[in-house]
Every structure is written in C-alpha cells, then in structure tokens.
Amino acid sequence: MKFDTLDALDNSKYEWNIKDSYSTKGKREFKGRNLLLLDDKHKRMHAFIWPNYLQEFKNSFDEGKIYAIRNFAVKSYRKESLRCIKSDKQIWLSNYTKVSLIWNDEKSEKMIRQNEFDFFDLGEIADMIKQEANNHLIDIIGVLKDRDVLRHFTNQNQVEQRSIKFTLTDGNSSIKLCFWDDFGKSFDDALNKEIENPIVIIVAGGKLNDYNGEPYVSNVAATRFYVNSDHCSRKVMCQVIVKTVKDNMDWNYRACTSCHEEVEFIDLKFKCQTCKRIVPFPDMRFRLCLVVEDATGGAAIILNDREVGNIVGRTVYDVITEQQRENEATDEFPKCLKLFEGKQYTITILLNEDNINRGSNTYLAVDISEGFEINEKNASEDDDSYGGFKISQSSAQSVAKEDNLKTPDTKKSANTKKVRRMNNEEIITITELDDENDDTGLQNESLLKRKKGSDEAG
Numbered sequence: 456m457k458f459d460t461l462d463a464l465d466n467s468k469y470e471w472n473i474k475d476s477y478s479t480k481g482k483r484e485f486k487g488r489n490l491l492l493l494d495d496k497h498k499r500m501h502a503f504i505w506p507n508y509l510q511e512f513k514n515s516f517d518e519g520k521i522y523a524i525r526n527f528a529v530k531s532y533r534k535e536s537l538r539c540i541k542s543d544k545q546i547w548l549s550n551y552t553k554v555s556l557i558w559n560d561e562k563s564e565k566m567i568r569q570n571e572f573d574f575f576d577l578g579e580i581a582d583m584i585k586q587e588a589n590n591h592l593i594d595i596i597g598v599l600k601d602r603d604v605l606r607h608f609t610n611q612n613q614v615e616q617r618s619i620k621f622t623l624t625d626g627n628s629s630i631k632l633c634f635w636d637d638f639g640k641s642f643d644d645a646l647n648k649e650i651e652n653p654i655v656i657i658v659a660g661g662k663l664n665d666y667n668g669e670p671y672v673s674n675v676a677a678t679r680f681y682v683n684s685d686h687c688s689r690k691v692m693c694q695v696i697v698k699t700v701k702d703n704m705d706w707n708y709r710a711c712t713s714c715h716e717e718v719e720f721i722d723l724k725f726k727c728q729t730c731k732r733i734v735p736f737p738d739m740r741f742r743l744c745l746v747v748e749d750a751t752g753g754a755a756i757i758l759n760d761r762e763v764g765n766i767v768g769r770t771v772y773d774v775i776t777e778q779q780r781e782n783e784a785t786d787e788f789p790k791c792l793k794l795f796e797g798k799q800y801t802i803t804i805l806l807n808e809d810n811i812n813r814g815s816n817t818y819l820a821v822d823i824s825e826g827f828e829i830n831e832k833n834a835s836e837d838d839d840s841y842g843g844f845k846i847s848q849s850s851a852q853s854v855a856k857e858d859n860l861k862t863p864d865t866k867k868s869a870n871t872k873k874v875r876r877m878n879n880e881e882i883i884t885i886t887e888l889d890d891e892n893d894d895t896g897l898q899n900e901s902l903l904k905r906k907k908g909s910d911e912a913g
Contacts (some may be wrong), residue, residue, distance in 0.1 A: 458894075460494055460498060461492065461494045461496070461498040461500040462501070462547070464500070464529045475607060482484075485748045487504050487505050487506050487509065488503070488504040488505055488509060489501060489502070489503055489504075489676075489677060490502040490503070490504070490516060491660075492524075492546070493567055493568065493570075493571050493679070495567045495765070497571055497824075498539050498570065499571050499573075499855070500542060500545065500546055500699060501538065501540055501542070501544035501545045501546070502524075502527075502539070502545065502547075502548060503546065503547055503548070503551070505547070507637065508549055508550055510549065511550060512554065515554045519569055521556070521567060522554065522556055522557060522803075523551050523554070523555045523557055524553070524715070526551045526552050526553055527546050527547060527552045528545075528546070528547040528549065529544055529545070529547075530545055530547050531543055531545075532544070532545060533611055534590075535664065536590045537592055537677075538590055538592065539591075539592045539677055540591075541573065541591060546760070547634050549657040549853065551693060554638075563822040564913065569607070571840075572594040572596070572657065572659055573588070573593075573594050573885055574594050574595060574634055575594065575595055576625075576626040576628070577595060577597060577623070577624070577625045577629065578628035579632050580595070580628075581662065581670050581672070584663065584665045592660040592661060592663075592675065592678070593655070593661055593663055593672070593679060594658065594659045594660065594661070594725045595623065595630065595658050595661060595672065595903065596623075596625075596656070596657045596658075597623030597629075597655070597656060598621065598623065598625070598654065598655055599621060599622075599623060599646070600622040600624045600629060600651070601621060601622040601656075602619070602620075602621040602622075603619060603621065604619070605617055605618075605639060605643040606618050606620075608617065615890070616636055617635070617636050617637075617639050618633055618634065618635050618636075618639050619634050619642060619643050620632070623656055629717055630670065630671065630672060631670075631671040631672075632671060632672045632673065632823060633671060633672075633673050633678075634673065635674060638674045638693045639674075641679055645680070645682045646682065649682055649683060649860075653889045654683060656683075656684055657681040657684060658672060658678065658679075658680050659678065659679045659681070659682075660678045660679060661673065661674065661675075662674065662678070662790060674796060677749065690808065691804060692693075692748060692804075693747075693749065693801075693804060694799070694801050694827045695747035695749050695754075695756075695799070695800060695801075695802060696747065696749070696797070696800075697745050697795045697796050697797065697800060698744075698746045698748055698753070698796065699745070699746040699796060700743060700744070700745055700792060700793050700796055701743070701744040701745070701746065701755075702788035704791070705742070706741065706743055706761070706788060706789065706792055707739050707741055707742060708739075709725060709734075709736055709737035710738045710739070710740045711727035711729065711731050711734050711738075712718060712732075712734060712736070712737065713727070713732055714727065714729045714740055715740075715909075716728075718734050718737045725737045733890060739770075739772060739775075740759070740760035740771060741758070741763035741764060741769035742759055742760070742763075743757070743758045743795070744756070744757055744758075744817075745757075745758060745795060746871070747800075747802075754816050755816060755817040755818070756804060756817075756818050756819075756820050757817065757818070757819050758820050758823065759819075759820070762820050762821075762822065763792075763821045765823065766823060767791060767792065774789045776789060777789070777791065791897045798825060799825070799827055800823055800824065800826070801823070801826065802820050802822070802823045802826055803820065803822040803823070804819060804820055804821065805818070805821050806818070808887070816844075819902070856904070890897065
C-alpha cells in the first residue's frame with residue numbers, strides 16, 4: 456500500500472493513508488484526546504480524537520509504536536489553544552478511521568525517529584509573551600543551571616501539591632521552569648539518578664507563562680522531558696556537495712539479525728562476534744563512502760543502511776534484484792548508488808574519538824536529506840519542517856564554563872514583530888569542525904584538513 460506523507464495532507468479528500476509513529480499524547484477525557492504523529496520524512500502533525508469516539512480508540516495507540524492510519528479528515532485550525540506544532544492543519548479521527556499496528560517493519564523503525572523537536576531560541580522566548588497569538592507549546596533545550604528542591608505544599612483550596620523550579624541556559628540566555636505534581640516528582644527523580652555533568656535537558660511541549668512580567672515554562676498533559684538523552688551528543692550538521700561515491704569499496708555488508716552488527720565468515724559459516732552465535736541467514740545492509748566538499752575543503756563520510764535507504768528508497772535486496780533484471784553483474788557497483796554524485800545534501804555527522812583526538816577525516820553520518828535544509832535565502836519563519844535537533848556535548852560543556860559562554864549564531868531575523876524558531880543546528884563548514892575557541896579539550900587543530908596522501912590511501 457502506498458502511504459501519503461504528512462506534509463501532503465489537506466482538506467481536499469477523506470481517504471488518506473499514512474504510516475506514522477505515535478510520539479506524544481495529551482489526554483482529557485471530557486475534551487477528547489490529542490496525538491502527535493511523526494512520519495519517515497521527519498514531519499509532525501497533530502491528530503485529535505473527539506470524545507464521541509474515545510472508546511473506539513481506547514487501546515489503539517501506544518507511544519513509540521508505528522501505525523498505518525487511513526480514512527480520516529484533515530481540518531484547518533480555528534482558535535485552538537496550546538497547539539503542539541506550528542502548522543495550520545490537523546487530523547481528525549472518527550468512527551470511519553481505521554488504525555492498524557505495523558509489526559516488525561524494520562525499515563520503518565529505522566526511518567521514523569522516536570522524537571522530533573522544534574527548538575526555540577531561549578533569548579527570544581520573552582517576546583512571545585507579548586504576542587497576542589501565543590497559543591503554542593514550545594520545545595527548548597539547555598544546560599541545567601539552578602535547581603530547587605522538590606517542594607511539598609498545600610494550595611489555597613487545601614489540595615496537596617508538589618513543584619520543582621529550575622533554570623536552563625544556552626550560554627547567552629536563560630529561562631525559568633516549574634514542573635508540577637507527579638510530573639515534577641518524575642523530573643526530580645530523573646535528576647537524582649543523573650551523574651554526568653553538564654546536565655543537558657530537552658523540554659518538549661512546554662507551556663509558556665507570564666509571572667509578574669517574567670516568562671517561565673511549565674508542564675501540561677503533552678509535556679515531555681529528556682535528560683542527557685542521545686539527542687545531546689557530539690553531532691554537527693554540514694551542507695556539502697558529493698564529489699564521488701567510492702565504487703572500489705563494498706557497498707553492502709551482511710549483518711546479524713539480532714544485534715545488526717556485521718558478521719564474519721569463519722569456517723564456512725557466518726558468525727556474529729557480538730552475540731557469539733552462528734547466523735544462518737544474515738541480513739544485507741547498505742554502507743557507502745562518499746567524498747564530499749564544501750567551500751572550505753573536503754572529507755569522507757560513511758553512510759549506513761538507514762541513511763542510504765532514506766535517499767534511494769530501496770533495500771539492498773531491491774538493488775540486487777534490479778541489477779539482475781537489467782543484466783548487470785551483481786559484483787559491479789550499482790548505477791543507482793552513483794546518483795549521489797554532484798548533488799547537494801545536508802548531513803548530520805557524529806564526531807567520534809578518532810575525529811576529535813586523532814584528526815581522522817572520515818566521519819559517520821547519522822542523518823541525511825537532499826538539498827540544503829537551512830539556507831539564509833530560503834529559511835522560512837513559519838516552516839514547521841524539522842531537520843537536526845541535537846546540540847553537541849562540546850557546546851554543552853562550553854555553556855557550563857562561565858568564562859566561555861556562547862551559543863550558535865541563529866541569524867537574527869529582520870522581522871522583529873514575530874518570534875522565529877531556532878535554527879535546527881549551527882551549520883558547520885568542513886574546516887570549522889575544529890573549534891579553536893572551545894576550552895573543553897575537544898578542540899583539534901585542522902580536524903578535517905586532509906592529510907597529505909590520504910586521498911591516495913583512501
């Protein structure tokens with residue numbers, strides 16, 4: 456079955472088919488239920504279940520699982536408050552809607568992330584209080600700066616309550632937050648378990664409030680928090696042109712069906728050294744090496760199965776079948792994989808220890824999309840699309856140092872009447888991957904400058 460993408464939905468028809476991961480819910484039985492859906496194009500959309508149909512969908516959705524949804528209406532927002540995304544459309548589920556859980560769809564699980572965020576610059580949040588249309592929940596990220604103890608008290612209605620207050624900073628600006636009752640207790644428990652410093656916190660779907668003219672963020676039913684999650688690792692985004700796909704290297708490998716690590720062929724059997732077992736029928740996965748460049752230099756970037764599949768829309772088995780159909784030798788490099796060459800891509804890369812400490816100029820990609828996602832000329836204030844969402848650990852450590860507070864340049868908008876969302880990530884040029892101003896010990900002289908003779912060795 457062919458599925459529609461979330462950004463293609465409109466109110467022109469009713470028979471839509473989508474495949475999405477259910478990310479977040481907000482539940483108030485007397486008003487209905489709200490869902491946040493994500494698709495494999497990294498798009499988000501709000502879905503709503505009317506109170507009349509709550510019983511029909513009572514056990515239909517679990518957070519993090521992938522569903523096929525068909526036959527639903529797409530409506531424009533009216534005056535709804537606390538909207539979780541900046542889109543003018545929402546999905547309405549009814550008794551005609553069919554929902555089915557997608558089991559064991561490894562391709563979808565790899566391509567649909569568990570979470571997507573739309574971060575706001577902390578320095579501009581105060582201006583949102585002054586806007587009349589302040590009806591959105593917001594996503595923010597920062598380093599924990601101050602934290603009060605969990606407070607127990609009795610409110611004016613003689614109801615027992617709990618609250619915890621804390622502050623997040625990005626180095627230039629700060630925002631105060633207050634979490635209430637069970638949500639606040641869960642947050643306090645999560646902080647008590649955390650031993651890493653600095654503590655980087657993501658708050659998704661926070662409610663912006665005003666107390667005596669000072670902004671602060673609190674929680675509602677849809678709010679989620681993430682403490683030092685995988686989103687807070689050393690990752691940067693680059694905009695590059697692919698010069699060459701290395702066709703003298705293997706473009707696929709055999710992987711363990713349990714841990715997905717590469718297997719070895721030993722004694723006429725495929726063996727997984729991680730699982731310590733024989734794998735009779737290993738899976739086949741992509742792995743490509745791209746030689747890329749921007750205006751500052753060149754580098755080598757490795758794409759794994761998820762990233763290649765997201766661009767070419769095929770599996771390894773699909774490519775092999777096409778080669779056989781077109782009478783190509785299966786030991787030849789596939790023509791469809793050479794189509795990367797000459798195109799522009801926005802790639803998020805992971806900086807590992809070899810890159811940081813040993814000057815390796817080969818990088819692992821963790822996300823890729825065709826074209827330049829973030830561009831001064833075409834960046835839209837109202838664009839709800841989402842690309843990268845990680846801040847680097849090195850940036851977080853820099854924030855923690857009072858003598859080196861800094862935050863990425865988010866390109867101030869000329870439109871001062873409207874608050875824009877923060878750029879997905881600072882776009883890094885190849886020669887800027889080493890940060891000479893970073894005092895965290897992660898700096899590396901000429902991190903991506905190609906060593907003499909490395910091209911010939913590669």
